[in-house]
Amino acid sequence: MWLCADRQFPAAEALVSQLHREQFSRVEDNPVNIRVIDWIWHIRGRLALAPGHTGNEAFDRLDPLFRQAGTSHERTDDALSFMKKDSAAQDKMSVFDRGAFRIESEVTGPVLHYHLTSRALLFCFLAPLLFISIAQFTVVTNKWDKAHHESHEKPVIAPMHPIDRALGAPVPDTPEADGSGAEGDAKRPSPTPAYVFAGIFAALYVAGRILEHRLVKALFRKRLLAV
Numbered sequence: 001m002w003l004c005a006d007r008q009f010p011a012a013e014a015l016v017s018q019l020h021r022e023q024f025s026r027v028e029d030n031p032v033n034i035r036v037i038d039w040i041w042h043i044r045g046r047l048a049l050a051p052g053h054t055g056n057e058a059f060d061r062l063d064p065l066f067r068q069a070g071t072s073h074e075r076t077d078d079a080l081s082f083m084k085k086d087s088a089a090q091d092k093m094s095v096f097d098r099g100a101f102r103i104e105s106e107v108t109g110p111v112l113h114y115h116l117t118s119r120a121l122l123f124c125f126l127a128p129l130l131f132i133s134i135a136q137f138t139v140v141t142n143k144w145d146k147a148h149h150e151s152h153e154k155p156v157i158a159p160m161h162p163i164d165r166a167l168g169a170p171v172p173d174t175p176e177a178d179g180s181g182a183e184g185d186a187k188r189p190s191p192t193p194a195y196v197f198a199g200i201f202a203a204l205y206v207a208g209r210i211l212e213h214r215l216v217k218a219l220f221r222k223r224l225l226a227v
Helices: 010-022 056-064 120-153 162-165 180-187 192-225
Strands: 040-047 071-075 079-084 098-106 107-119
Touching: 040 098, 040 192, 056 071, 056 098, 056 107, 056 192, 107 192, 120 192
Parallel strands: none
Antiparallel strands: 040 107, 071 079, 079 098, 098 107
């Protein structure tokens, strides 16, 4: 059944079904190993099931997580996939846009593998690069503007007339700078705010990437091992 806050959304069926088939196979089918970069916004993990639990029992325990507003999901005996759109802030998995789960039999017993994606993490990763680019562009623009003004503000000293030189007139003093250069520097845009925002988003990404991985794993473990 296709569920989204207990309402049916047939239009989402094709999308979620495609996700269910592709979520775990995309890396293997791609000739370029995108895992080199997709760790930025992808979270993968595994959890061993409690002794005696089957895949259906594990998904039954996880099922409440996918009965939230804006969430649609598909489930089989050994796999589950979901998609989220406009999820509520109260949703414990609202940071993730979609994901897939599968149960695999290993020597030690059945293991739940999960693969989640988050556009919010990707945005927080790219934002510092954008702000650093803005800051560097500002620095280059300021240097060019300063050099352009200095080339036009150099004082021009008129040569002395031969008669004045013959009469022993003193050489005219070199005009002093009027201080407009410092005033111009103050008026130019500063790259500091862009660097500050880059640092803020970088900190948000590092904290979010580590924290969200731990929180979601703890959430799954709590659901799977609940008595």
